[in-house]
Amino acid sequence: xxxxxxxxxxxxxxxxxxxxxxxxxxxxxxxxxxxxxxxxxxxxxxxxxxxxxxxxxxxxxxxxxxxxxxxxxxxxxxxxxxxxxxxxxxxxxxxxxxxxxxxxxxxxxxxxxxxxxxxxxxxxxxxxxxxxxxxxxxxxxxxxxxxxxxxxxxxxxxxxxxxxxxxxxxxxxxxxxxxxxxxxxxxxxxxxxxxxxx
Amino acid sequence: xxxxxxxxxxxxxxxxxxxxxxxxxxxxxxxxxxxxxxxxxxxxxxxxxxxxxxxxxxxxxxxxxxxxxxxxxxxxxxxxxxxxxxxxxxxxxxxxxxxxxxxxxxxxxxxxxxxxxxxxxxxxxxxxxxxxxxxxxxxxxxxxxxxxxxxxxxxxxxxxxxxxxxxxxxxxxxxxxxxxxxxxxxxxxxxxxxxxxxxxxxxxxxxxxxxxxxxxxxxxxxxxxxxxxxxxxxxxxxxxxxxxxxxxxxxxxxxxxxxxxxxxxxxxxxxxxxxxxxxxxxxxxxxxxxxxxxxxxxxxxxxxxxxxxxxxxxxxxxxxxxxxxxxxxxxxxxxxxxxxxxxxxxxxxxxxxxxxxxxxxxxxxxxxxxxxxxxxxxxxxxxxxxxxxxxxxxxxxxxxxxxxxxxxxxxxxxxxxxxx
Numbered sequence: 001x002x003x004x005x006x007x008x009x010x011x012x013x014x015x016x017x018x019x020x021x022x023x024x025x026x027x028x029x030x031x032x033x034x035x036x037x038x039x040x041x042x043x044x045x046x047x048x049x050x051x052x053x054x055x056x057x058x059x060x061x062x063x064x065x066x067x068x069x070x071x072x073x074x075x076x077x078x079x080x081x082x083x084x085x086x087x088x089x090x091x092x093x094x095x096x097x098x099x100x101x102x103x104x105x106x107x108x109x110x111x112x113x114x115x116x117x118x119x120x121x122x123x124x125x126x127x128x129x130x131x132x133x134x135x136x137x138x139x140x141x142x143x144x145x146x147x148x149x150x151x152x153x154x155x156x157x158x159x160x161x162x163x164x165x166x167x168x169x170x171x172x173x174x175x176x177x178x179x180x181x182x183x184x185x186x187x188x189x190x191x192x193x194x195x196x197x198x
Numbered sequence: 199x200x201x202x203x204x205x206x207x208x209x210x211x212x213x214x215x216x217x218x219x220x221x222x223x224x225x226x227x228x229x230x231x232x233x234x235x236x237x238x239x240x241x242x243x244x245x246x247x248x249x250x251x252x253x254x255x256x257x258x259x260x261x262x263x264x265x266x267x268x269x270x271x272x273x274x275x276x277x278x279x280x281x282x283x284x285x286x287x288x289x290x291x292x293x294x295x296x297x298x299x300x301x302x303x304x305x306x307x308x309x310x311x312x313x314x315x316x317x318x319x320x321x322x323x324x325x326x327x328x329x330x331x332x333x334x335x336x337x338x339x340x341x342x343x344x345x346x347x348x349x350x351x352x353x354x355x356x357x358x359x360x361x362x363x364x365x366x367x368x369x370x371x372x373x374x375x376x377x378x379x380x381x382x383x384x385x386x387x388x389x390x391x392x393x394x395x396x397x398x399x400x401x402x403x404x405x406x407x408x409x410x411x412x413x414x415x416x417x418x419x420x421x422x423x424x425x426x427x428x429x430x431x432x433x434x435x436x437x438x439x440x441x442x443x444x445x446x447x448x449x450x451x452x453x454x455x456x457x458x459x460x461x462x463x464x465x466x467x468x469x470x471x472x473x474x475x476x477x478x479x480x481x482x483x484x485x486x487x488x489x490x491x492x493x494x495x496x497x498x499x500x501x502x503x504x505x506x507x508x509x510x511x512x513x514x515x516x517x518x519x520x521x522x523x524x525x526x527x528x529x530x531x532x533x534x535x536x537x538x539x540x541x542x543x544x545x546x547x548x549x550x551x552x553x554x555x556x557x558x559x560x561x562x563x564x565x566x567x568x569x570x571x572x573x574x575x576x577x578x579x580x581x582x583x584x585x586x587x588x589x590x591x592x593x594x595x596x597x598x599x600x601x602x603x604x605x606x607x608x609x610x611x612x613x614x615x616x617x618x
Contacts (some may be wrong), residue, residue, distance in 0.1 A: 065566070078317075079317050080313075080317075080564070081564065081570070082311055082312060082313060082317035082318055082319045083311050083319040083321075083570060083571075083574050085319070086319045086320070086321050086574075087574070087577070
């Protein structure tokens with residue numbers, strides 16, 4: 001399977017999540033997208049779900065001052081200050097939701113996180129379908145308290161459903177899986193199901 | 199022991215009181231200086247002659263009027279729709295005599311920004327590590343008329359020499375940047391600080407400065423070949439060139455003849471010319487010490503974008519610079535009074551001088567009072583204390599891996615661990 005062109009480089013790496021600095025400003029994958037970065041050990045991939053996209057100074061820490069004025073707004077600001085893209089960076093954080101092990105998809109935490117400075121790629125339709133055939137990764141999302149879990153679950157399921165236009169049963173399977181995981185959190189379940197609708 | 203801030207607090211209080219008490223006298227002296235500038239404005243040729251003929255001609259650091267009245271002011275010309283600004287800056291990690299190994303680092307940063315049609319920007323940072331004997335020492339350059347048995351002098355690179363080396367590398371980087379600028383676009387090259395090499399080595403050590411001055415001038419000449427104006431930008435200059443011009447060329451430092459100085463109280467600390475110690479920027483700054491300075495019948499300060507008259511910097515230090523001999527003017531950057539230096543070949547071309555004025559002010563507008571391209575080049579060049587520490591550890595780690603023993607001096611060791 002040919003790998004799509006890299007969108008960025010891993011700049012923080014841990015077992016639970018990894019952060020990618022994008023090569024192009026404002027070109028991060030959408031919230032909820034499935035991304036991958038190479039495993040350091042056996043040639044497979046670590047999968048993550050994009051849960052936070054930020055744009056700020058490069059290196060981090062600089063103030064963002066107001067550049068606009070009457071007659072200078074939006075895109076015109078970037079034309080008037082061509083140095084801005086060179087001192088800014090878009091980053092995204094991905095929640096680790098699985099990995100491949102000799103070709104087989106595993107939906108639990110990998111033995112090793114991705115390596116720093118290795119490329120990160122957006123998974124294509126076939127990869128998303130293959131990964132989301134199992135729904136165990138939803139538990140990783142829903143039990144995580146440091147991220148917008150419900151929104152992420154809904155966004156990931158929207159993406160998975162979009163890859164399966166010919167499978168009308170996916171939404172039902174996903175709904176049942178969510179109901180089983182959130183059987184004592186009815187309000188949460190309802191909200192996620194509502195946001196699952198594209 | 200850390201600073202005893204309580205002990206200092208009382209001195210700070212006294213300092214504030216003394217400064218506040220001197221404020222009234224200070225403002226009167228500034229008023230007098232502005233009056234002198236205005237009243238003698240059209241005598242610029244005569245003032246220049248007096249300075250050139252004075253006993254201080256060779257040693258004075260007085261501004262020489264070029265061809266504009268002393269109180270001349272000019273509004274910034276319109277900025278072209280498209281232009282290129284480039285800057286180079288440098289930073290250094292100095293040799294640490296007490297460190298593990300003798301080395302130093304020079305990090306040069308450059309920025310090139312294109313405005314208008316096809317806006318673009320490119321930045322670059324180049325670190326260079328020096329550790330070989332020939333890097334850590336400056337060797338005198340052999341002259342053609344040397345006797346056969348004369349050996350060149352040699353001296354170790356210290357902070358002052360490192361600063362000269364860094365300045366040379368900045369201007370060389372700027373010369374390389376100039377080659378990448380499309381010739382059809384108006385452009386400007388900017389360095390932070392003076393356009394001349396600040397060389398303190400004098401007397402027996404003058405040969406050290408000579409080594410670097412030649413390299414510096416070669417780079418300036420390479421820039422001159424491109425016909426792209428090069429500028430030294432000095433933020434909030436503390437220079438006294440124009441004040442010295444008034445003292446030497448107008449009142450001759452003769453307090454007995456001066457109406458203002460004669461009426462000042464003859465207190466010990468006020469003996470001497472009233473202009474002594476005043477900075478040039480006070481002549482042009484409309485807001486001094488936070489209070490708007492309102493003066494009747496004196497020229498108003500420079501408005502944002504306006505520049506002062508053009509002056510030559512008369513000093514024997516610059517006599518060998520030829521066409522790169524510095525000229526300067528003051529300009530209101532929108533936030534402060536900055537000194538802008540240009541080489542003689544730029545100053546003598548009105549179109550180029552106006553281009554400098556327009557583009558420097560445009561850069562200051564873009565950068566909220568300081569040229570954006572200088573800010574970006576500085577960001578590329580900066581070496582923080584943390585960077586230096588990381589570099590030291592990297593060097594130590596590498597040498598230890600190679601099986602080398604690299605102790606620090608006892609002085610350095612005593613600073614690492616505090617014993618009681």
